[in-house]
Amino acid sequence: MATRALFHLRTGDATGWCTDYAVDVRHGQNQGSGNVKAELYVDGRQHAVCRLPAVFTVEGGTIEVAMSGFGLKRCHYVTDEGYEHQLTPDPASAEGHRATLARKHPTLSRVIGFFSAVALAIALALLVSQLAKKLTKPPEIARHVGEFSSPVHLSVWMNIAVVLVTLAASTERALRLRYSRLLDSGAG
Incomplete structure (x- = not known):
């Protein structure tokens, strides 16, 4: 299922x-x-x-x-x-298992839901930061608006970790049928 x-x-x-x-x-x-x-x-x-x-x-x-x-x-x-x-x-589906967790352990469910939303918000902020850096790098643009310097510099492994956490958080939200254009459309 x-x-x-x-x-x-x-x-x-x-x-x-x-x-x-x-x-x-x-x-x-x-x-x-x-x-x-x-x-x-x-x-x-x-x-x-x-x-x-x-x-x-x-x-x-x-x-x-x-x-x-x-x-x-x-x-x-x-x-x-x-x-x-x-x-x-359906109780046998992944969505059903997530609903059972929410029913049997509501506090744990809320904590998981909170962390998935926070993970997606952080991933969105990192994405915007990295996009701003790339978009302001060309000399024609940098001359008019300045070149953006991201305060966070992630290694390749950290970027991979962010992607994996984002996938897990997006999947968790999908299992609860939670959808936000801001948080979830960028990830999926």
Whole structure:
């Protein structure tokens, strides 16, 4: 289940009939191709397949699915009245394991979430610093705005470590369906 995201929605009607909707997205698909697909299952049978971002029409509303570079950033049920809530991750999926950790150990979950956000903020600051140095290096630009000198100089190994920490932090945020354009779009 580490290679797929699987989320569920159970709805019931006035007669007591329950419908189980499941959204399945394979992580191994080429996200840059624009051909990443989500599959909708209704009561265990495949009902629809759609490219992401996807909107599936279901009883009482829609299911909206969108992906970031590291996993899903949205898998929500939006009612016809406009209310929305996230679908429940399957307990066997990576997202389900992360949700179980959050439920059983909420303090640890918040600490992990805090450190992943801080790691991405630091990586973003380092990236901006390195880009500013490269952009102001040409003499034509340096003559007008001056050459930026980064206060932080990282070795190749430190840059590799920053990339690995950034990947881990982005993946952790994707497992919780946390997405910020500022923090997560630069990383994915």
